[in-house]
Amino acid sequence: MSRLNHPVIGQYIPADSFLHRLDPRAKLVFVFVFMMIVFLAKNAAGYSLLVGVALSGVLLSRIPLPMILRGIKPVLYLIILTALLHLGMTRGGDVWWELGPITVYEQGVVQATVISLRFLILVLMGTLLTLTTSPMELTDGLERLLCPLTRVGVPAQDLALMMSIALRFIPTLWEEMDKIMMAQRARGADFDSGHLLRRVKSYIPVLIPLFISAFRRAEELALAMEARGYRGGKGRTRIRELRWKKEDTILLVVLAVLSISLWWLRG
Amino acid sequence: MEPIIRLDGAGFRYDHLQERPEAEWALRGVHLQVGSGEYIAVMGPNGSGKSTLAKLLNGLLLPSEGKVWVGGLDTGLEKNHPLIRQKVGMVFQNPDNQIVGTTVKDDVAFGMENLGVPRQEMLKRIDQVLQQVGLRGREASSPHHLSGGQKQRLAIAGVMAMRPEVIIFDEATSMLDPGGRREVLDAITELHRQGTTVIHITHSVKEAFQAERVVVMADGRIEWSGAPHELFHRREKLTRWSLEVPLPLELKERLRRRGLPIRHEITGTEELVESLWKLLSRD
Numbered sequence A: 001m002s003r004l005n006h007p008v009i010g011q012y013i014p015a016d017s018f019l020h021r022l023d024p025r026a027k028l029v030f031v032f033v034f035m036m037i038v039f040l041a042k043n044a045a046g047y048s049l050l051v052g053v054a055l056s057g058v059l060l061s062r063i064p065l066p067m068i069l070r071g072i073k074p075v076l077y078l079i080i081l082t083a084l085l086h087l088g089m090t091r092g093g094d095v096w097w098e099l100g101p102i103t104v105y106e107q108g109v110v111q112a113t114v115i116s117l118r119f120l121i122l123v124l125m126g127t128l129l130t131l132t133t134s135p136m137e138l139t140d141g142l143e144r145l146l147c148p149l150t151r152v153g154v155p156a157q158d159l160a161l162m163m164s165i166a167l168r169f170i171p172t173l174w175e176e177m178d179k180i181m182m183a184q185r186a187r188g189a190d191f192d193s194g195h196l197l198r199r200v201k202s203y204i205p206v207l208i209p210l211f212i213s214a215f216r217r218a219e220e221l222a223l224a225m226e227a228r229g230y231r232g233g234k235g236r237t238r239i240r241e242l243r244w245k246k247e248d249t250i251l252l253v254v255l256a257v258l259s260i261s262l263w264w265l266r267g
Numbered sequence B: 001m002e003p004i005i006r007l008d009g010a011g012f013r014y015d016h017l018q019e020r021p022e023a024e025w026a027l028r029g030v031h032l033q034v035g036s037g038e039y040i041a042v043m044g045p046n047g048s049g050k051s052t053l054a055k056l057l058n059g060l061l062l063p064s065e066g067k068v069w070v071g072g073l074d075t076g077l078e079k080n081h082p083l084i085r086q087k088v089g090m091v092f093q094n095p096d097n098q099i100v101g102t103t104v105k106d107d108v109a110f111g112m113e114n115l116g117v118p119r120q121e122m123l124k125r126i127d128q129v130l131q132q133v134g135l136r137g138r139e140a141s142s143p144h145h146l147s148g149g150q151k152q153r154l155a156i157a158g159v160m161a162m163r164p165e166v167i168i169f170d171e172a173t174s175m176l177d178p179g180g181r182r183e184v185l186d187a188i189t190e191l192h193r194q195g196t197t198v199i200h201i202t203h204s205v206k207e208a209f210q211a212e213r214v215v216v217m218a219d220g221r222i223e224w225s226g227a228p229h230e231l232f233h234r235r236e237k238l239t240r241w242s243l244e245v246p247l248p249l250e251l252k253e254r255l256r257r258r259g260l261p262i263r264h265e266i267t268g269t270e271e272l273v274e275s276l277w278k279l280l281s282r283d
């Protein structure tokens, strides 16, 4: 009986690369805008540009290709499925193949390629972001980016604190779940066999004590935070700081140039 | 000298908001003064009101009757709370449920961030307190990789960084193994030596003997208060307060009951060992 494999949170891989050193704010803005301008690409030139940017990202991350592929793998099936659907359903242009009831048109091939390429580029960029940025950095970046919204009532600081506490407690709760499962196994519980419904059901006696203990922890933690003078985000100073460097400005300039080029190539 | 903490007939009822007359008092008519720099141990059975008392001392709970003063500040006034929280730090029982930060450094900073301490000053103090609790070099560690004793020392560091005058330990050693206990007790002794006022809530008579004064609680009241060595004459009382009787005391009482000539006034392990040696060398 194997112990649970602890999940790698946010799949961050520490390394010293250009992408790792970038400010999380710059990376977040880049990926966010990039995900929108992907849809501006309408032709081979546009897509070549996007692929070029994505591949540069891979090179600049200095993360081995297999690790990046592992991050993409879960969505790969989805991409293949979408591509197959487009291949079989889209009509237009010359008929390329006829396989029994299924007819594949030229347009179908084009659509399938375009859609899966777009999908792949989007997932790749997201993966690069989480591979090169630690969850805490992401939290800090989001907090600072959301900061201007504090005035319209978005509690950016409190949200960020919530996220970091969640990150802090994931390993603790995971360990606890492990312990509860072992205790249940010792009493004869079986988590690994039977059909899906039965397996899901066998987790109920694990989740209930886990939730109860999580609530108790939350209550105690709230008290401990209050005892340490926590009064919400107002008037707090921060130990974590983000440093905007020349490279971050360059990244945003690249983003601007990329957007304009895509807009221009669209025609 | 003005005591750092003063309770004037303080009492507390958990559902005082609903004003249910039949609600039980968790604490009733407590008068207590704690001098600056004093080291006090608080003992008593479960449910005797120790934690309730602790929470009254830093304004986590407000007294339903009477008054609580911290350094001349009334805890009943909301506007005093930030300062009171800075003056009175608290270390809780469960090491896991009081650590907020994702790294050791972040966690030590948490209290200071709440106080609005400038970043440069925070870095200085983090270095200093981690050195004091022996966690220097672990700044980037994830708290969940620390042992129980290390986690409690981290919690102590986080409180120390806020430069409090009083630190309350609410059964802070009870979930630790003997090694972890030792680490935390040593940290407490050191804090006291440096002038911090210490209030240590514990079930262990042995730990209580490190303090200068012991306060015993029962049913929400202070049952007894005095120097720790006086407890040595009160074996029957320890049993009545359902406190564990320390081994040397138990041994002394049993030997006396067997009729051995051991003086009743003996108050420590050392003296007991000495008189036993004398008895042995006489034969």
Ligand SMILES: Nc1ncnc2c1ncn2[C@@H]1O[C@H](COP(=O)(O)OP(=O)(O)O)[C@@H](O)[C@H]1O
Residues within 6 Å of the ligand: B014, B015, B026, B044, B045, B046, B047, B048, B049, B050, B051, B052, B053
């Ligand atoms: N949050 C709470 N709500 C209601 N009653 C409580 C609460 N916490 C403690 N009590 C009650 O107050 C009394 C004193 O509890 P406590 O101060 O925790 O004792 P101790 O720390 O000595 O074990 C007990 O009778 C307990 O049941």
Ligand SMILES: [Mg+2]
Residues within 6 Å of the ligand: B050, B051, B052, B170, B171
């Ligand atoms: Mg208690």
